[in-house]
Amino acid sequence: MIVAILTDGLFAAVAGIGFGAISYPPRRAFPYIAVLAAIGHALRFYLMTAWHVDIAIASFCASLTIGIFALLFGRRIYCPMTVLYIPALLPMIPGMYAYKSVYGLLMFMQNLDAAVMSNLYLQTFLTNTLITVSTLFMLAIGATLPIFIIPKTTYSLTRKHKDKSNS
Amino acid sequence: MKSKNELKEIADFIADYATCLLGSGVHTSRVIRNSDRIGKALGVTMKMTSFPKTIILSVYDTDSDNVQTEVVSIPPLPINFEYNSELSGLSWDAYDGLLTLDEIRRRYHAVRARRVMPPALIVLLVGLANAAFCRLFGGDWGAVGVVFAATAAGFSVRRYMQRLKVNHFIVFSVSALTSSMIASAALWFDGTAEIALATSVLYLIPGVPLINGVIDIMEGHSLTGVSRLIQAVLLIICIAVGMSLPLLLFKSSVL
Structure with a gap:
């Protein structure tokens, strides 16, 4: 179990770094993005396998954790939270469900004449779309939540000279 | 008190700064806060409205009635998180260190000239x-x-x-x-x-x-x-x- 969780985190870290690289983060952010991606994905994997939590709620817990750690890391390296957590969230995109939605829609259109088959594919499309959309929504909300709970802190992560403050 | 020219220079810079951030994938409220901070550092009041493809901004001189308003379109830049963090940091440096406009502009162009990953x-x-x-x-x-x-x-x-x-x-x-x-x-x-x-x-x-x-x-x-x-x-x-x-x-x- 522990090995499975660790490998899960490792692959998520590689995915986080690569998807992050597309958006050109500052170089100092890469190790932190990797750690965040690993923590988030491994936590979701653990919740889903050990506790049988559903994917939307597990994603919410994972992304909330990513958000909180992004806040702590961001203060250390003067990076806005979004710079750290967006790449870390990307490995949690429910890709297989998204794929099955597209597949379901296509096959529905191919089987319009066959009532049973088209119903089946319609069901595939609806189920998978719902799972995809709700998981994406929970991911976005979870990571963003710290911004709304403590805006003052999250808005000043890139401030280096607080002591010299003039207000 | 600022001359008309100084006010225009400030407005031009803030417009450039804000559209660069908005174009490279920074969420709206951060851009407004950052620009506001730079305005305060330079001794002006900045008001800004943001649309999906343009911004409207007015820069008021706090000591006179002078106002400079600009409508600027947002360039479609590739997403760049380095701008997000470094330019946000620049706005705080300006605010805390009270940098001059020339210094802020120099640092801004230094960040924009940085080489991206190969x-x-x-x-x-x-x-x-x-x-x-x-x-x-x-x-x-x-x-x-x-x-x-x-x-x-x-x-x-x-x-x-x-x-x-x-x-x-x-x-x-x-x-x-x-x-x-x-x-x-x-x-x-x-x-x-x-x-x-x-x-x-x-x-x-x-x-x-x-x-x-x-x-x-x-x-x-x-x-x-x-x-x-x-x-x-x-x-x-x-x-x-x-x-x-x-x-x-x-x-x-x-x-």
Whole structure:
């Protein structure tokens, strides 16, 4: 179990770094993005396998954790939270469900004449779309939540000279 | 008190700064706060309205009645998180250190002139990322290899077409088509081909506008937020369109 969780985190870290690289983060952010991606994905994997939590709620817990750690890391390296957590969230995109939605829609259109088959594919499309959309929504909300709970802190992560403050 | 010219220079700079941030994937409220801070550092009051493709900003001199208003369009820049963090930091430095306009401008151009990561390295990293992603979904090593090749090829196509300034939606459809066509090669030699097909296009998912859209809407910048989300959803539909050709061609072999 522990090995499975660790490998899960490792692959998520590689995915986080690569998807992050597309958006050109500052170089100092890469190790932190990797750690965040690993923590988030491994936590979701653990919740889903050990506790049988559903994917939307597990994603919410994972992304909330990513958000909180992004806040702590961001203060250390003067990076806005979004710079750290967006790449870390990307490995949690429910890709297989998204794929099955597209597949379901296509096959529905191919089987319009066959009532049973088209119903089946319609069901595939609806189920998978719902799972995809709700998981994406929970991911976005979870990571963003710290911004709304403590805006003052999250808005000043890139401030280096607080002591010299003039207000 | 500031002369008309000084006020105009300040307004020009803030307009440039704010549109650069908005164009490179920073959510609206951060851009407004950053610009406001720079305005305060330079001794002016800044008011700004942000639309999806333009901003309107007015800079007021606090000691006189002078006002400078500008309407500036937002350039479609590639997403750049380095601008996000370094230019946010610059606004705080200006605010705390009370830098002069020349100094702020010098640092701003220094950040914008920084070299980005070499393209070959990015292609390699993105390929590895998508391959690791494929592994996370349970693909076997054959599928992982195919996804690496498919992603590297599709991502290169995307970069090439973006350099030619091809329409965004066409770029996404063609890149998705390229990646998923190559990924369907996995059908010939392993059992997890559908995982390879599904993951091969995921590097295209517009994660930044999706998250920024949610943040913008929740902070009340609904207009910009909804327009970001619409753009993101349209791009996702383009990805689906691109991958439907290989799906239709090989539908008897998948699932």
